[in-house]
Amino acid sequence: MARKKIALIGAGQIGGTLAHLVGLKELGDVVLFDIAEGVPQGKGLDIAESAPVDGFDAAYKGTQDYADLAGADVVIVTAGVPRKPGMSRDDLLGINLKVMRAVGEGIKAHCPNAFVICITNPLDAMVWALQKFSGLPANKIVGMAGVLDSARFRHFLAEEFGVSVEDVTAFVLGGHGDDMCPLVRYSTVAGIPLPDLVAMGWTTQEKLDAMVERTRKGGGEIVNLLKTGSAYYAPAASAIAMAESYLKDKRRVLPCAAHLTGQYGVSDMFVGVPIVIGANGVEKIVEVSFTQEEKAMFEKSVASVKSLVEACKGIEPALA
Numbered sequence: 001m002a003r004k005k006i007a008l009i010g011a012g013q014i015g016g017t018l019a020h021l022v023g024l025k026e027l028g029d030v031v032l033f034d035i036a037e038g039v040p041q042g043k044g045l046d047i048a049e050s051a052p053v054d055g056f057d058a059a060y061k062g063t064q065d066y067a068d069l070a071g072a073d074v075v076i077v078t079a080g081v082p083r084k085p086g087m088s089r090d091d092l093l094g095i096n097l098k099v100m101r102a103v104g105e106g107i108k109a110h111c112p113n114a115f116v117i118c119i120t121n122p123l124d125a126m127v128w129a130l131q132k133f134s135g136l137p138a139n140k141i142v143g144m145a146g147v148l149d150s151a152r153f154r155h156f157l158a159e160e161f162g163v164s165v166e167d168v169t170a171f172v173l174g175g176h177g178d179d180m181c182p183l184v185r186y187s188t189v190a191g192i193p194l195p196d197l198v199a200m201g202w203t204t205q206e207k208l209d210a211m212v213e214r215t216r217k218g219g220g221e222i223v224n225l226l227k228t229g230s231a232y233y234a235p236a237a238s239a240i241a242m243a244e245s246y247l248k249d250k251r252r253v254l255p256c257a258a259h260l261t262g263q264y265g266v267s268d269m270f271v272g273v274p275i276v277i278g279a280n281g282v283e284k285i286v287e288v289s290f291t292q293e294e295k296a297m298f299e300k301s302v303a304s305v306k307s308l309v310e311a312c313k314g315i316e317p318a319l320a
């Protein structure tokens with residue numbers, strides 16, 4: 001069987017990390033596309049030269065030509081600019097929207113059957129615009145946010161409890177902004193929900209609240225530490241988990257920004273919800289029940305996404 005082809009649009013910090021992980025996990029051959037001449041070629045060659053040491057087989061090609069995307073099974077999009085200290089994800093809107101237009105048109109022309117994962121921020125608005133520009137069916141395009149936000153929450157919880165990250169599950173829904181929704185009722189240690197763990201004395205409500213808040217600001221925490229860019233190891237690992245579920249038809253249940261058509265009371269927007277990812281892309285959108293408080297939190301987050309989508313329509317009349 002021929003190897004799968006994975007196209008990475010954007011060969012910066014996240015793109016390079018993605019390319020390395022694809023090789024280490026032998027998910028397929030890699031095409032790195034970037035407007036910066038030499039960068040995708042250089043990163044591809046560097047990683048290819050690590051393959052004999054690590055013992056993996058994958059071909060790498062760097063390119064400035066969208067035609068090289070032809071036949072891609074998966075496309076992961078990180079093209080655009082990342083945050084600097086003092087910037088919100090929303091500050092990136094105007095610049096990255098133009099990038100989504102170019103990328104969407106490239107995908108439409110050369111690999112319209114690929115499963116596309118968008119990472120570029122502000123995520124929920126960018127994946128929405130990318131779907132419009134590319135014309136991809138809604139089951140073949142998702143945004144990566146929930147896996148990352150949940151992973152951050154899981155890390156904080158595992159550290160607090162002194163248990164393996166493997167046994168901590170977490171559920172972060174809504175938009176990928178500071179009003180995202182970490183749902184404690186649906187987050188567990190080996191199946192025991194967090195509110196029960198508070199009652200059992202594993203942690204206090206105050207500490208749990210602080211971890212929820214740290215999760216919401218998790219991206220900003222990294223930006224402030226790095227000063228010159230935003231997070232890339234955890235975002236790349238998260239997108240790879242999504243790509244792997246598609247390529248291997250694993251049918252994992254992962255929180256992702258998916259196109260909603262009435263689910264959760266939301267229409268024609270991409271918002272973070274649990275989905276099943278399999279060989280057909282988005283196999284299922286999982287609708288969980290909310291308490292009044294959770295519903296209010298989710299609706300607030302959706303309202304933020306809606307204002308970004310409206311801002312996109314203002315900038316790009318073709319999207320309205």
Ligand code: APR
Binds near residue numbers: 009034036039092232
């Ligand atoms: N087409 C292709 N590549 C582009 C384009 C374009 N039109 N515009 C910019 N790029 C490339 C840049 O040349 C750069 O190599 O996108 C790459 C982005 O890489 P970084 O600046 O290192 O950013 P990174 O940390 O990888 O984050 C990328 O993901 O999490 C989000 O907020 C983050 O939007 C940002 C994106």
